[in-house]
Amino acid sequence: MAIAIIILLLIIGTVIFHFISPWYFTPLASNWSAIDNTVELTFWITGIVFVAVNLFLVYVLFRYRSRPGLKAEYEPENKKLEGWLTLATTIGIAAMLAPGLYVWGQFVKPPDNAIQVEAVGQQWHWSYRFPGEDGVLGKVDTRLVREDNPFGIDPTDPAGQDDILIFSNELVLPLDQPVKMLLRSKDVLHNFTVPQFRVKMDMVPGISSFLWFTPTRTGVFDLMCEELCGIGHYAMRGRVVVKEPDEFKRWLARQVTFAQTQSRSAGDAALGRAQYMVCAACHGPQGEGNEGLHAPRLAGQDLWYLQRQLKNYQHGVRGTTEGDVFGGQMIAMANLVSDEQSMQHLLAYIGSLPEPARAKADGDLRRGQQLYRNCMHCHGEQAEGSFHMNAPRLAGLEPWYLSRQIVYFRDRVRGxxxxxxxxxxMSLLVQSLRSEEDIDDLVAYINSLQPAQLARRD
Known part of the structure; x- marks a missing residue:
């Protein structure tokens, strides 16, 4: 009897929790209400079966409980009962599968007027590509991916020259316009998921998958990778911003094309030298850095990373957060090279500066090596950095600067x-460093590393 009462309470509690639970669908923001309907139908069918089966179990436990003078009978087969169970199970499964197959048939047939957008996944970042005026996306090949061609677009394909490239985790889409998302991965298995749109699909290296939806309300929606894609999987996040069609067109017109990214002329180090004179006041005449002025070393750092940070200062992404005093000082300096060509000249000169000598960092190298295991997946085994992982070089940076940035990330001054x-x-990942000792040991180990490219420059 006790077991029967427990099962009965379990049934009642489960049903009550289902109706009062705060965890349910996010508000729908696309045309896929049919997916909600199929899920709700599955809830009802499985819920009814759950209640019916367990109520039957309670009845059996009560009706055929052990009593003096009664003897159990063994009946291994009952064709009538088996027939009814088979029929009921078949009806239930068909009732769940048929609507899902119907919706899937719609899901794999995007409308003819859908605009095409390519989403590219890589550890742990999103980027996007729109077709240009010709309406056709150019050919791509992961073997062509490099610093000046991160999408791997074939430069010999005329269709790719006007492709519009979005170097950001934020995708903007127009309201009430069907969108066919072409999904591609550069490295490992990812998954494109926007919960408010009720869409998700795996991104498999070497092939292109797709899904489609129509945004039905404006707003900002979460984009997540719902496939375990590596140690930083939980940090692979993005945003989909839905705007009115006119706003979307204005936004799209401001983006760069593949041809524009390839036509940028290389910087002139001689011209950049004059521009660097302003920087030298803090960062040193040879880009060696100055701890007293809180200015990090620039010589030896990845130029693509320096360019990204200059643009972050210009756009207020860095230097505007509470507590970032030194970043705030950089905003005015970064705006001295606001045009693209001036920035390229400056970067070319910084790239010509010799690698400065290193300062010594104290710490437990063995503990630091263990702590660095999480970092090396992006920054490399020798802290050499990786453009494809959007991870800058760490080896060669001053210990005091590395320590300060880790603290900034931990305290959300950066990020x-x-x-x-x-x-x-980074703010998510550095939470694994639980003490100042952890930071000191990690920085000491990074400081001990000597990547091959740095060794050649010493």
Whole structure:
């Protein structure tokens, strides 16, 4: 009897929790209400079966409980009962599968007027590509991916020259316009998921998958990777912003094309030298850095990373967060090279500076090596950095600067701005460093590393 009462209470509690639970669908923001309907139908069918089966179990436990003078009978087969159970099970499964197959048939047939957008996944970042005026996306090949061609677009394909490239985790889409998302991965298995749109699909390296939806309300919606894609999987996040069609067109017109990214002329180090004179006041005449002025070393750092940070200062992504005093000082300096060509000249000169000598960092190298295991997946085994992982070089940076940035990420001084996607990832990852000792040991180990490219420059 006790077991029967427990099962009965379990049934009642489960049903009550289902109706009062705060965890349910996010508000729908696309045309896929049919997916909600199929899920709700599944809830009802499985819920009814759950209640019926367990109520039957309670009845059996009560009706055939052990009593003096009664003897159990063994009946191994009952064709009538088996027939009814088979029929009921078949009806239940068909009732769940048929609507799902019907909706799936619609899901794999995007409308003819759907605009095409390619989403590219990589550890742990999103980027996007729109077709240009010709309406056709150019050919791509992961073997063509490099620093000046991160999408791997075939430069010999005329259709790819006007492709519009979005180097950001934020995707903007027009309201009430069907969108066919072409999904591609550069490295490992990812998954494109927007819960408010009720869509998700795996992104498999080497092939292109797709899904489609129509945004039905404006707003900002979460984009997540719902496939375990590596140690930083939980930090692979993005946003989909739905705007009115006119706003979307204005936004799209401001983005760069593949041809524009390839036509940028290389910087002139001689011209950049004059521009660097302003920087030298803090960062040193040879880009060696100055701890007294809180200015980090620039010589030897990845130029693509320096360019990204200059643009972050210009756009207020860095230097505007509470507590970032030194970043705030950089905003005015970064705006001295606001045009693209001036920035390229400056970067070319910084790239010509010799690698400065290193300062010594104290710490437990063995503990630091263990702590660095999480970092090396992006920054490399020798802290050499990786453009494809959007991870800058760490080896060679001053210990005091590395320590300060780790603390900034931990305290959300960096990574707190809504557009600082990489900073937000770092803020999540550095939470594993639980003490100042951890930071000291990690920094000491990074300082001991000597990547091959740095060794050649010493």
């Amino acid at each position: 707190g701005h809504p557009d600082d996607f990489y900073g937000a990832q």
